[in-house]
Amino acid sequence: MRAWMIAVILIVATAALIFLLNSAFPDALQNDDNQMQLFASLGWLVLLGSSVVLRLRSRPGSSLRALAAWVLIFLVLVWVYAYRVEAMAIGQRLLAVLVPGHGYTTVSANSDGTVSGKGEMRFAVNRDGHYQVNARVNGTYVTFLVDTGATDVVLTMLDAQRIGFDPDKLRFTQRAETANGVVRAAPVTLDEIALGAIVIGHLPASVNEAPMSQSLLGMRFLNQLKSWRVENQMLILQQ
Known part of the structure; x- marks a missing residue:
């Protein structure tokens, strides 16, 4: 039952995310390429979610730790992308100080x-x-x-x-x-x-x-x- 509950939560969370993104960017899904990318991303998400559910059923403790680590990595990647200009400037300045x-x-x-x-x-x-x-x-x-x-x-x-x-x-x-x-x-x-x-x-x-x-x-x-x-x-x- 826990596995099914987790699967339902993942599906609901995905649907909510799509709804929020569509509300923020109403014209984004009008493009055929964007729609194909969305379906491909959903396919990968379902595949990964299924593997997570199966692993949670067999080894819940280690699976939760691994899931938390992947979520943290994802958040770091999102942060780096969001502040890529500032990160690039900081990196270039550090290199300039090390190699004048x-x-x-x-x-x-x-x-x-x-x-x-x-x-x-x-x-x-x-x-x-x-x-x-x-x-x-x-x-x-x-x-x-x-x-x-x-x-x-x-x-x-x-x-x-x-x-x-x-x-x-x-x-x-x-x-x-x-x-x-x-x-x-x-x-x-x-x-x-x-x-x-x-x-x-x-x-x-x-x-x-x-x-x-x-x-x-x-x-x-x-x-x-x-x-x-x-x-x-x-x-x-x-x-």
């Missing part, structure tokens, strides 16, 4: 439930108090040091080779004053430089002839943006 050069995109939910970026990137300060960014240059990832004191985007010779520039074809016709004196640089053009949601094409840059520890992302790139600022130890770039 990674950065993360500010995300928002569209009216149709999908997630989109705003063309904004945020980078956490590194241990040295500087800001590094991992950018995709002509399809190759390069780690830049953001330098507001640098006029150009300056590549090390090694990064220039990785991107695809032939050192033998570079013409070092520029002169630049650095802390180590005057150095020569070769002008180049980057087909595309992308930082997550931010993409800029045909950007002039230069390859430094002297050894450098890291490529520099200077004002020529920052001036292409709508805005950039430092706030709460975060570098915020917006296109």
Whole structure:
């Protein structure tokens, strides 16, 4: 009798759920695809409910514990889906703190439930108090040091080779004053430089002839943006 009572309760609960959902979304069941999905879901629910009833009859104690665990898992999954935008933002921010050069995109939910970026990137300060960014240059990832004191985007010779520039074809016709004196640089053009949601094409840059520890992302790139600022130890770039 207990098993039949549980089965009746499950059927009534399912019918009540369908009624509530249909009241909240009156047009949802007008779509044939939605109706097919509903019937398929009901079939799975009946199958699972039957197995639960049979198991409750044989081992009620362990079955109730397993049922409670599955209900808890289901509720957690529903919560994650409902707050997926916030969860994604928290996860991206944690990754940005652990790997400062990674950065993360500010995300928002569209009216149709999908997630989109705003063309904004945020980078956490590194241990040295500087800001590094991992950018995709002509399809190759390069780690830049953001330098507001640098006029150009300056590549090390090694990064220039990785991107695809032939050192033998570079013409070092520029002169630049650095802390180590005057150095020569070769002008180049980057087909595309992308930082997550931010993409800029045909950007002039230069390859430094002297050894450098890291490529520099200077004002020529920052001036292409709508805005950039430092706030709460975060570098915020917006296109």
